[in-house]
Amino acid sequence: MLLGVIADDFTGASDIANTLAKGLPGQGGLRTTQYLGVPDRPALEAVEAGVISLKSRSIPAAEAVALSLQALAWLKGQGCRQILFKYCSTFDSTPAGNIGPVGEALAHALGAKGVVACPAFPTVGRTVYQGHLFVGDRLLNESGLENHPLNPMTDPDLRCWLQRQCAGAVGFVPWSTVRSGADALRAALAQAAARGEGLVIVDALTDEDLVTIGRACRDALLLTGGSGIALGLPANFLDQGLASGGAASFAGISGPEALLAGSCSGATRQQIEVHSRTHPMLTIVPDRVLEGSITAADLAGFIFAHRGEAPLVASSGSPEEVAAVQRRHGRERVAAALDGLFAETARALVAGGIRRLVVAGGETSGAVVSALGLDALTIGPEIDPGVPVLVSEGPEPLALALKSGNFGAPDFFAKALRTLAGDA
Structure with a gap:
């Protein structure tokens, strides 16, 4: 190396x-x-x-x-x-x-x-x-x-x-x-x-x-x-002749898909708004998460009920909404609860057969991949500047896109799912 x-x-x-x-x-x-x-x-x-x-x-x-x-x-x-x-x-x-x-x-x-x-x-x-x-x-x-x-x-x-x-x-x-x-x-x-x-x-x-x-x-x-x-x-x-380079080949991974968004950035909020016009979306209310009335089973159930429709689960809110929730419950408590919810949901989704997974937000992405216990990822084609396809190792590879909150075009979610399937 x-x-x-x-x-x-x-x-x-x-x-x-x-x-x-x-x-x-x-x-x-x-x-x-x-x-x-x-x-x-x-x-x-x-x-x-x-x-x-x-x-x-x-x-x-x-x-x-x-x-x-x-x-x-x-x-x-x-x-x-x-x-x-x-x-x-x-x-x-x-x-x-x-x-x-x-x-x-x-x-x-x-x-x-x-x-x-x-x-x-x-x-x-x-x-x-x-x-x-x-x-x-x-x-x-x-x-x-x-x-x-x-x-x-x-x-x-x-x-x-x-x-x-x-x-x-x-x-x-x-x-x-x-x-x-x-x-x-x-x-x-x-x-x-x-x-x-x-x-x-x-x-x-x-x-x-x-x-x-x-x-x-x-x-x-x-x-x-x-x-x-x-x-x-x-x-x-x-x-200097120290490296030979060469990109890894990627033919795409087919199969069920899911989108999880935990970023509150302006770019992600716009992407959520664009995607939700034509695809099913479930909005996570943080207060309900903290009181235990919405669970990972609810989120996974929504995704599976809309298999094939590019379903999206999102916790993103405006800066004012986020600040209000943090005042009520504390910043660290809110972040931990949402990270835990997304992590448990991701485990349930992959166990249930999801093969293409798009995640928006750095903290959310960290929680998800940690929960999935992945080891190493191969770098595939670029979806949007700064966001590549990632492919896990093993007999049943998982194709992922982990998006920083501020990255990606307004149609990023649909574009990401197409690219993960090799249809870009």
Whole structure:
């Protein structure tokens, strides 16, 4: 294995696995496998990039650090030459959150300084300019992410946000340097390291900027960022003859389908509205979940009753509705109840013969795949930017799409089911 990725949630892991497997147009990517948690066995020899999915984004920082160091130890044991810590392109964290502590812990373990920190993903509208994160034409704190139920982002200045989380100094490299090319950026990062700066926010406005960052970091032990930061990395290994690449074949998986949505993002709410116009949908009322009057058996029963009709079960609500529920019951209690409900439902669905499963929301996806006890997933074709087909191992493979809340076109759900069946 050449490149190892530690991802702080399951949808983000799928996102960056997709980026690595796809690579740049005309150049190809790396043979990539996504692991669900830290594996307990060696990787197959053919794997060139391994992505470890952790559910560490919203847990206490000390626990996130411990899990990430376990993942690092396994990846180093597989011979990885480079490590990438992947977090959300909207930098989801709190001032006491995990990006800084995990990044610093990995850097310390690898003896690295001047480490890139860049969540930019221009394909889906995330750009970094003068150290500030934009979503489309809006600053992060004006984009709706300030209402995130777990990690509200209230400051777009990534240098300030990250410095609150870090023990060491945080550096910055402006867009003007990035646009000057890989050599200029490499020199700027070396200067940051000489000043003792551990993590360094790097501007990026376009995919070309991300490729420049990749070239500048060809020999870097560690990078951190969103999935876009990996855009130029496969070419480094392919150009040196270290990797042969090659995409995994995917003929599609037929069989019963289900859609589960636990994200409250604007994109997911729009996708739910579009899908529910022509397909059956069951809306989960969190109060009923907490009082025990709606159960996983109810959700699975609804799905099975509408087999073949692309049924959707959704708990998504507006920011105001989510805030009201959290005030009544507490944020952690609501999140745990919904995660548990989706997890139990997923187990019942797969046991009942569901073979195509689409899940919206990072926390929901983590709960679902953890409950299913899956081990490793093969990366298939891309459904929408950042969301690939995932296929489980075993005699009865399951085809999945794990979608970050903010990703996907309005018709994503129907498109995902077609792609999972090989009909895209």
